[in-house]
Amino acid sequence: MTAAIAALEEAQIYNGTAAPGRVLLLESNDRVGKKILATGNGKCNFTHEKISGVSYHTDDRTVLEAVISGFPTEAVLHFFERLGMLYREKNGYFYPLPETASTVLDVLRLRLSELGCEISCGVLVYGFENKSGGFQICFAEGEKKRLVYAESVILATGSRAGGFLQNKNTDPLGPAKCLGLRSTALYPSLAKCICREDFYYRQLAGVRSQVRLKLYGEDQAAVRKFLRQEEGELQLTKEGISGIVVFQLSGKIAEMLSEKRRVIVEINFLPEFSEGELSGWIEERLSMLPGRCLKDFFLGVLHKKVLDVCLQAEGLKGTQEIPRGDRGKSFRMVSSVMERALHFTTEVTGVSDIRQAQVCRGGLVLSQFDTKLECRKLAGCFACGEVLNVDGECGGYNLHFAWGSGLLAGREAMKRALKNRRRRGIDGRE
Ligand SMILES: Cc1cc2nc3c(=O)[nH]c(=O)nc-3n(C[C@H](O)[C@H](O)[C@H](O)COP(=O)(O)OP(=O)(O)OC[C@H]3O[C@@H](n4cnc5c(N)ncnc54)[C@H](O)[C@@H]3O)c2cc1C
Secondary structure (H helix, E strand, O other), X not given: OHHHHHHHHHHHHHHOOOOXXXXXXXXXXOOOOHHHHHHHHHOOOOEEOOOOHHHEEEOXXXXXXXXXXXXXXXXXXXXXXXXXXXXXXXXXXEEEOOOOHHHHHHHHHHHHHHOOOEEEEOEEEEEEEEEOOEEEEXXXXXXXXXXXXXXXXXXXXXXXXXXXXXXXXXXOOHHHHHOOOOEOOOEEEOOXXXXXXXXXXXXXXXXXXXXEEEEEEEOOOOOEEEEEEEEEEEEEXXXXXXXXXXXXXXXXXXXXXHOOOEEEEEEEOOOOOOHHHHHHHHHHHHHHOOOOEHHHXXXXXXXXXXXXXXXXXXXXXXXXXXXXXXXXXXXXXXXXXXXXXXXXXXXXXXEOOHHHOOEEEOOEXXXXXXXXXXXXXXXXXXXXXXXXXXXXXXXXXXXXXXXXXXXXXXXXXXXXXXXXXXXXXXXXXX
């Protein structure tokens, strides 16, 4: 949609008022932009205050940086303001002022209609042919096969992530493959993870807790290597772990699992506690609350379900008395539970299916495209958004890239189309 808007606005610049260039938007769903409605829990977190290349995963940093630097946060905010949409910022995340994702979709659709964009929904693009310097696009409309000629094309077919929102026959990479474009392996990203110790998770399901998560990879010699850490709210499910802290690690985890590497996550359920002060804290609490059983000793410190699992892992029971006379034994008992809560390790054995993930890691190899997002080997073929091998962190980064890369590809694709027509002696104004 942003590509179509930019292309039609570019055509207006060329002609002054009436657009000489036409844009046809082909969409397999029954309406355009359906995925937007599900974003940000229905509120659409459409960009982030700190957009930078480091928040993205890709195969070509140069192209990525060129695209991002041309469309910083302000450019995307300005674009939506121009369309009439005001916004609100919360902890660096931007939302439309009415906090409804439908607002974002509506302003885009309105602008498309103002610019006279032609839209065909319920059509499945299945092929392309490079013809007469342009492209023959093949698409199916129900049983009917149709063809349309275009001077330039923009692949904006997204990915299978969030597939529950898509026409099930849609193959986002299908059209690109017809053009001989290369793609990487695909992994789910921004997704929940499945853990081996499911007997714990069946008890923990539903718990939400502020945590620090540390990701480790283990090689064949069982050497554990620290990779990355995240802090924030963890959601426990009956199969494993979820929430933004997990989403941020999930793309990397999916890649590691595909390489048959063992993935260990350490959960610190008490990130406020400093390890250095732990002994002093235990001693003080033992003096303050003498004679309590374990469950009562930890009351007010740990979530009850988290405590139950930590006790179970240590072979202890909540009703067990903390021995009064033996300070060393009572210290060891309490300390083992605390250590478990601070370093709760779990093995991740899977990441949820790509159709349940928010984004896809992988896609069309970015280095096939130049800094204007035109295919280096196929003049007139552009790509933008999630179909490319670019995925960002949680927080508005993915939509930001979709809007920004769309605006760039749209503008450049129209320039290319108009140039082609002039070169071939067809005046765009006819
Ligand atoms: C549940 C959920 C929540 C999310 N929340 C956020 C968020 O808050 N912030 C954020 O930044 N990102 C979020 N994302 C990610 C974000 O929605 C995507 O990164 C973004 O929509 C990608 O835009 P796109 O235009 O590249 O692809 P898409 O939005 O996937 O659009 C591609 C379109 O192309 C159509 N299509 C594909 N193949 C064909 C074909 N062969 N023929 C015809 N049509 C075809 C599809 O039907 C689709 O409508 C979320 C994703 C999900 C699933």
